[in-house]
Amino acid sequence: MIEIDDVWKSFDDGKIAVLKSVSLQVKSGELLALCGTSGCGKSTLLSLIAGLEDCDRGEVRIDGRVWQSEREKVALLRREVGFVFQLHHLMPDLTLEENCLVPVIAVGGSMSAAKIRMRALADMTGVGHRLDRSVRELSGGERQRGALVRALMNDPRILLADEPTGALDEENREIVFQLLLDLVRTGGKTLVMATHDKEMAQRCDRVLQMRDGRIVS
Amino acid sequence: MHLLRMILTNLRRHRVRTLIGATEIALGVATMLSVVGLLGGAVKMFERILRSDAEMVVFEKNVSDLFFSNIQVEIADELARQDFVKSVQPVLFAIVATPDRPVVTCFGIRAEDGRLQKGEWLQGAVENFQSDRDGIVLGERAADFLKVKLGESVELGQQSYPVVGVVRMENGFENGGVFMPLKACQDAFHKEGVASILAVALTPNHEPGEVKRWVADRYPKLTALENDEFSKSYSQFKILKTTAWVVGGCAFLLGGLSVTNTMILSVFSRIKELAVTRVCGFSRSQVVGMIFGESLIVSLIGVLLGWGLSTGGLWLLREVPALQGYIEPRVGWQEVLGATLLAALTALFGAIYPAWYAARLKPASALRFE
Numbered sequence: 094m095i096e097i098d099d100v101w102k103s104f105d106d107g108k109i110a111v112l113k114s115v116s117l118q119v120k121s122g123e124l125l126a127l128c129g130t131s132g133c134g135k136s137t138l139l140s141l142i143a144g145l146e147d148c149d150r151g152e153v154r155i156d157g158r159v160w161q162s163e164r165e166k167v168a169l170l171r172r173e174v175g176f177v178f179q180l181h182h183l184m185p186d187l188t189l190e191e192n193c194l195v196p197v198i199a200v201g202g203s204m205s206a207a208k209i210r211m212r213a214l215a216d217m218t219g220v221g222h223r224l225d226r227s228v229r230e231l232s233g234g235e236r237q238r239g240a241l242v243r244a245l246m247n248d249p250r251i252l253l254a255d256e257p258t259g260a261l262d263e264e265n266r267e268i269v270f271q272l273l274l275d276l277v278r279t280g281g282k283t284l285v286m287a288t289h290d291k292e293m294a295q296r297c298d299r300v301l302q303m304r305d306g307r308i309v310s
Numbered sequence: 311m312h313l314l315r316m317i318l319t320n321l322r323r324h325r326v327r328t329l330i331g332a333t334e335i336a337l338g339v340a341t342m343l344s345v346v347g348l349l350g351g352a353v354k355m356f357e358r359i360l361r362s363d364a365e366m367v368v369f370e371k372n373v374s375d376l377f378f379s380n381i382q383v384e385i386a387d388e389l390a391r392q393d394f395v396k397s398v399q400p401v402l403f404a405i406v407a408t409p410d411r412p413v414v415t416c417f418g419i420r421a422e423d424g425r426l427q428k429g430e431w432l433q434g435a436v437e438n439f440q441s442d443r444d445g446i447v448l449g450e451r452a453a454d455f456l457k458v459k460l461g462e463s464v465e466l467g468q469q470s471y472p473v474v475g476v477v478r479m480e481n482g483f484e485n486g487g488v489f490m491p492l493k494a495c496q497d498a499f500h501k502e503g504v505a506s507i508l509a510v511a512l513t514p515n516h517e518p519g520e521v522k523r524w525v526a527d528r529y530p531k532l533t534a535l536e537n538d539e540f541s542k543s544y545s546q547f548k549i550l551k552t553t554a555w556v557v558g559g560c561a562f563l564l565g566g567l568s569v570t571n572t573m574i575l576s577v578f579s580r581i582k583e584l585a586v587t588r589v590c591g592f593s594r595s596q597v598v599g600m601i602f603g604e605s606l607i608v609s610l611i612g613v614l615l616g617w618g619l620s621t622g623g624l625w626l627l628r629e630v631p632a633l634q635g636y637i638e639p640r641v642g643w644q645e646v647l648g649a650t651l652l653a654a655l656t657a658l659f660g661a662i663y664p665a666w667y668a669a670r671l672k673p674a675s676a677l678r679f680e
Contacts, residue, residue, distance in 0.1 A: 146672070195592075
């Protein structure tokens with residue numbers, strides 16, 4: 094379970110307040126959509142959950158635990174949380190396979206086991222035949238599907254997705270989003286997704302609306 | 311092992327940057343090995359001139375250069391009579407200028423000095439060189455640049471000397487030098503009755519300490535050193551060796567700055583990538599290890615390239631006809647190890663700032679970086 098308790102976050106020495114007293118809970122296995130206009134604080138909230146940013150006030154707990162130290166945050170990102178961005182953020186000169194193995198290198202896990210998992214995930218997302226290709230050779234949809242595979246490589250229990258289909262055309266948007274839902278549901282994972290797309294948000298278990306750094310509904 | 315794979319992948323995908331970084335280190339390594347090798351070779355050649363068949367050198371204490379050392383030749387004869395001494399050869403070093411050459415080294419030696427017998431006689435014969443005459447023997451290169459041959463005369467200083475032989479010496483200094491009878495050399499350079507050094511060969515089963523004690527007791531203004539001791543303590547050798555390492559060190563300093571520059575560029579050009587690696591679970595220490603690893607591997611490639619460059623360059627220099635015999639580079643494992651360690655240190659120092667910068671990156675901010 095993810096618990097966010099009275100979290101405040103600002104940038105530029107407090108001049109830009111991004112999150113104002115945000116509290117919410119996400120149950121294990123729940124699919125939560127965060128909706129709202131650009132700059133309302135959705136991405137910052139995801140960063141706080143992933144430990145990429147620190148709160149000014151309040152607490153983020155995952156399974157009842159505050160992941161505070163550097164070591165804990167690294168452990169959180171290695172084992173508990175996978176992140177999918179609006180832009181794929183794959184390394185352009187590497188092959189898709191090499192990109193997918195980056196989280197495994199971080200953990201120092203077995204490469205042979207990782208490759209089996211990668212192959213399975215890549216086949217499920219339809220990029221199994223493109224693993225040996227450089228990222229430059231892949232289409233936008235393939236890149237985002239590759240990013241999804243990378244995020245799931247270490248089998249995290251929580252998937253954070255920041256506008257995961259925002260940079261895709263309509264056809265690929267539907268494909269990638271459906272894959273995301275399937276993978277999360279079949280894997281019993283928790284999903285917190287920031288999105289503009291109301292139709293996609295409605296397909297999640299719960300939708301929260303954010304405005305001006307607060308959850309409004 | 312996995313991190314190494316990542317490091318190698320990073321280097322491979324930025325081949326040009328890797329090559330530039332490695333080339334910068336390679337130039338430092340090549341400069342260092344070449345300068346150290348050339349000067350080391352020159353030192354060894356000069357050592358061989360002093361040694362000839364001797365194990366020890368006697369010279370005046372506290373002189374900065376052997377050209378300024380003066381030892382009475384009678385001491386050589388007195389020392390030669392000791393039972394622990396097999397032979398003593400006095401050698402007078404002098405420098406003379408000719409119209410074409412600002413520096414021609416002259417060796418004043420006795421006829422019985424074995425060094426001329428070791429050369430390949432191209433003109434004349436070793437018997438022509440007599441202690442009590444004025445006839446001189448030229449090294450092959452000296453005969454070449456002085457443009458004289460057997461039977462002709464050559465003007466050195468204030469006097470003209472008949473050439474009684476031309477000899478090809480293995481040692482470049484000797485091959486480009488003039489061998490004069492000791493007495494004639496003393497007269498020519500106003501060093502009557504003196505030599506620069508005494509080359510001492512020991513009788514079998516006798517110790518160098520006996521010569522040292524004999525010299526210290528009777529001639530406290532002189533010093534006797536074994537060849538190796540001399541090589542280590544002679545100030546000119548020290549200056550040459552130090553110069554070589556300083557020049558090489560400066561080359562490395564420049565290489566180090568370039569490596570810093572290359573690594574900074576490398577980090578700045580992939581800020582987002584580094585942020586993604588953090589999001590994928592890389593710890594700060596893994597990111598630091600990756601930057602240092604990349605820098606170290608670049609330096610290792612640089613060492614190999616530099617070693618190859620210096621070996622090739624020195625080989626080419628040795629093959630240049632005008633330098634035949636003068637270039638005898640010596641690059642031993644100590645020099646290669648020294649250059650490798652310096653390259654590694656340079657790489658590590660060069661990577662400190664980029665690694666620190668990369669470790670401080672906040673992934674969330676870095677992903678917004680434009």
